[in-house]
Amino acid sequence: MVYGSHATKTGGLFTPGPAQAARPRRLLGEPWLAAVALVFIVAQLVVVSSGIGLGWDETVYVSQVSGHTPAAFFSAPRARGISLLVAPIASWSDSTTLLRVYLAVLSGVALYLALRVWRAHVMPGVLALSGALFASLWVTLFYGPEAMPNYWVAIGALVGVGCFLRARENGRDRAAWWGVFAGAALMAWMRPMDAVYVVLPLLALGLRRPRLLLVLAAGLMAGAGEWVIEAYVSYGGLAQRLSDASRIQGGLGWHLAVIDQLRSLGGRTLCRPCTGSLPSPVVTLWWYALPPLAALGAVAAVRARRALPVLLPGACAVTAAVPYLFLIGYAAPRFLLPAYALLVLPVGNGLFHLVTAPAGRIARTVCAGLLAIGLVGHLAVQGVVLQRTVHGSGASRSDWSRTAEALHELGVRQPCLLSGYEAVPIAFYTGCGSAQTSGHDASTTTAELKRAAQRQAFAVLVPRGGRPPAYARKWSKERVGVLQAYVAPGVRRGR
Secondary structure: OOOOOOOEEEOOEEEOOOOOOHHHHHHHHHHHHHHHHHHHHHHHHHHHOOOOOOOHHHHHHHHOOOOOOOOOOOOOOOOOHHHHHHHHHHOOOOOHHHHHHHHHHHHHHHHHHHHHHHHHOEOHHHHHHHHHHHHHOHHHHHHOOOOOOHHHHHHHHHHHHHHHHHHHHOOOOHHHHHHHHHHHHHHHHHOHHHHHHHHHHHHHHHHHOHHHHHHHHHHHHHHHHHHHHHHHHHOOOHHHHHHHHHHHOOOOOOOOOHHHHHHHOOOOOOEOOOOOOOOOHHHHHHHHHHHHHHHHHHHHHHHOOOOHHHHHHHHHHHHHHHHHHHOOOOEOHHHHHHHHHHHHHHHHHHHHHHHHOOOOHHHHHHHHHHHHHHHHHHHHHHHHHHHHHHHHHHHHHHHHHHHHHHHHHOOOOOOEEEEEOOHHHHHHHHOOEEOEOOOOOEOOOHHHHHHHHOOOEEEEEEEOOOOOOHHHOOOEEEEEOOEEEEEOOOOOOOO
């Protein structure tokens, strides 16, 4: 369905008229979407992409395809979609800056394409506003150029839900059918279980459309196929992998994590355990505003008799958020990116209604002015939190880099192996493999580590004042950055 000069504005949505011209749609809508995507790319490049190293999870994903470091242990919950996404750069270059630029540009282009899917259902200005709200969140800006899967689940959700609506209303829209398949596949490729939660309302709505349901299911299976096959090859079967994934995430079940998510909004990339005070109300105000604004947008859409394009993304946002608000015992703000991406559509419609609903030009002007002031304040707060997050994350990653340099000076160079405290990311920075005998990344035994120490440079990392495992207590003790390393015999300093 498209709209043109004869379309009628109704509550932020379009009701198509008899004449539907594509040219006005392109002239009015796409430049705004392109502007949002361009500003999003530039903001990432300026604020996030310069000088911040890879995070813990990023090192795991990138190491799977890196030509410069051994692959880290790949635990049960992870999927290989993001590893394949970064492979065009990571397979031949170890430049973090180049990888960040690649992901920033790719994430901006993807956002533009995902928003374009919704042109048939949402007014250009409202769509651009919704996209800008999502792109301006500090969590979106921070994770756009990161080698992490959550942003890409959000893009897949926008594409999949939007194309589902288009295919449902026009069965001859071939691009929409392919979009349903691609959106579901992208989500499942990145995080299979997240994809299932996102599409639950689509599955319910598609019960009367078997063909649409079949395409949606095919997309999910195409994206999750490698994950399922790998479960049988490397994890003891699908049930065992799901069980291991649940255990690593603290046991899926009833956990009220709403307050944990609020605590993480102050710039904590991982809140586990999630203790401490809540951020300032100024920081969390936008989070509280989302539900009522989305509800207002939904009411306006119902009154305009164009409810589905607002209610459906809102419903998918709710199901996407449920596991991370109520089923796991910790929080990370990136977990809710798919929910935010979908929820900004009804929120944008609600904001449009606030500005256009009051009677009289003066009242509408006042509402528009107040909204503009609120949005400027929102941008300022998001910018402050983003800067704080970048600074804090950059500091911890710089510590890993300094530790790697100190290990190199001790002679721990390729081929080499690290174990112990924060061994996974530090091993990546050092160019070594990593192995653990316990914890979520357990992949070996003590006997195997002892044998490895006889074949290659090997060190066990412990925090200051910590004790090494029994087999390493007589090894040379060295200070490496903020940690201590017990270096196996035979490692020659400065080699």
